[in-house]
């Protein structure tokens with residue numbers, strides 16, 4: 001969270017997360033190399049290195065891209081989201097081994113510089129069968145590099161969340177580049193078609209997950225609130241919300257989270273200032289609304305992060321009639337104190 005930027009230390013959760021990533025990579029590499037040596041004992045060390053790292057990077061990329069929609073579908077996946085950036089940096093490092101070694105093996109033996117050779121050794125850009133597919137891998141790697149070096153909150157703070165988020169959305173372009181890199185490469189290298197099959201299944205799974213999670217969001221956003229009076233709409237009853245939790249409502253295109261805590265209800269904007277996380281899916285910890293994605297906090301009464309932090313979200317008015325909660329979707333300026341309602 002930003003007051004002036006302060007680095008967050010390695011906590012126990014991060015260490016466990018990183019340990020699991022490391023163990024996963026080691027186990028994958030052992031299985032991949034073992035199986036390759038069994039079924040293709042003539043394989044060279046270079047090919048083993050290039051293929052084990054490339055397939056591991058692609059697997060990690062699929063996991064990274066699945067985490068977002070999985071968390072929208074089921075909150076149990078939220079711990080995976082907490083340090084997804086570590087997974088991203090790991091994926092970049094593994095892809096760098098593959099790309100770097102590919103450049104060394106195929107582009108350092110001639111007179112031209114390796115990077116020039118990458119783009120000029122094959123210039124059949126008009127041919128599908130002979131397309132210089134390595135250039136596509138290079139651009140994907142470049143995107144992963146930019147994402148990896150800006151992944152820290154220091155850059156999020158300095159670039160602004162909007163610029164940072166836009167930059168990180170390029171991961172989808174990189175994904176398309178990788179699909180083309182592999183498809184066009186396989187045509188030329190006659191690598192095992194099993195890679196293509198796995199990639200195809202992976203791409204379909206990702207598309208379905210994103211569509212399903214997206215449709216759930218659209219459904220939530222399109223709920224029609226029939227009962228209205230003087231700018232307020234009836235959203236739910238008091239018992240529909242658990243203590244120290246919230247329910248999210250989308251009214252007039254405003255996503256609003258209504259929190260219940262210690263006999264009072266408060267309404268704040270649902271969208272976290274860090275990376276647009278859904279505050280309404282978080283809970284109140286130590287009196288603060290805590291974002292379920294990376295733990296940014298906001299005070300229920302005014303939508304402000306507790307000092308010295310500076311994030312602010314809009315607040316809204318609520319009313320209670322019997323057991324019913326009524327919400328006014330007109331936002332107050334970010335950080336405006338509202339008394340909440342007693343129930």
Ligand code: HEM
Nearest residue numbers: 050051054055057058095099102103134137138141189191
């Ligand atoms: C400078 C960047 C890159 C270069 C020069 C490069 C080069 C290559 C080459 C030469 C092959 C064929 C290898 C063979 O089968 O003998 C290949 C295949 C492949 N590449 Fe890349 N690549 C780059 C970036 C990437 C990135 C960033 C990824 C994924 C994150 C990736 C994933 C793959 C996959 C999955 C295959 C098919 C499996 C394999 O044959 O290894 N590549 N690449």
Ligand code: FES
Nearest residue numbers: 272274275277291
């Ligand atoms: S989105 Fe990261 S803390 Fe809310």
